[in-house]
């Protein structure tokens with residue numbers, strides 16, 4: 261009698277390699293951590309995991325629905341985009357936990373639109389992102405923004421920025437073609 265989640269999720273970790281990060285390298289840096297389909301399985305995994313604030317800068321956790329890779333190139337993300345919330349140092353652990361609990365608990369109320377969430381630990385500040393399927397769907401992106409504001413309890417001066425993936429994706433495809441790798 262486990263509490264099944266509406267969707268199953270996969271957790272990934274990445275750390276940007278030293279030197280210049282190429283788009284092609286990105287996939288190689290993604291490390292599979294685990295998968296879960298119930299609340300109990302989630303806590304079993306999460307409670308053994310480092311908090312984001314304990315990670316070295318340039319590290320990310322990516323929590324995506326099963327079957328969706330945390331990459332622009334994935335079919336589910338190609339037409340999509342992400343909300344990025346910039347966080348002051350010190351609030352990332354609480355924000356990440358609130359964000360993923362909201363996602364697992366279907367708090368966003370945008371049907372199938374949510375693809376996943378990312379937390380990025382950087383030197384100066386941290387960042388959490390929510391990726392959705394359809395960047396042109398302003399009703400959806402608007403609702404995600406409002407939900408983020410509510411569940412993260414952000415100060416009013418918090419920076420929130422929505423970006424479609426397509427510009428960066430086109431760039432990545434052109435670059436990898438010129439590097440001789442057309443397969444994404």
Ligand code: M7G
Nearest residue numbers: 281282283284286287330331332333380387432
């Ligand atoms: P980021 O982590 O989104 O930006 O991407 P940030 O460091 O400013 O927070 C950093 C770099 O990682 C990008 O410039 C790309 O080279 C690479 N990268 C990031 N993502 C999410 C992707 C992706 O989905 N696909 C590919 N090919 N490269 C990516």
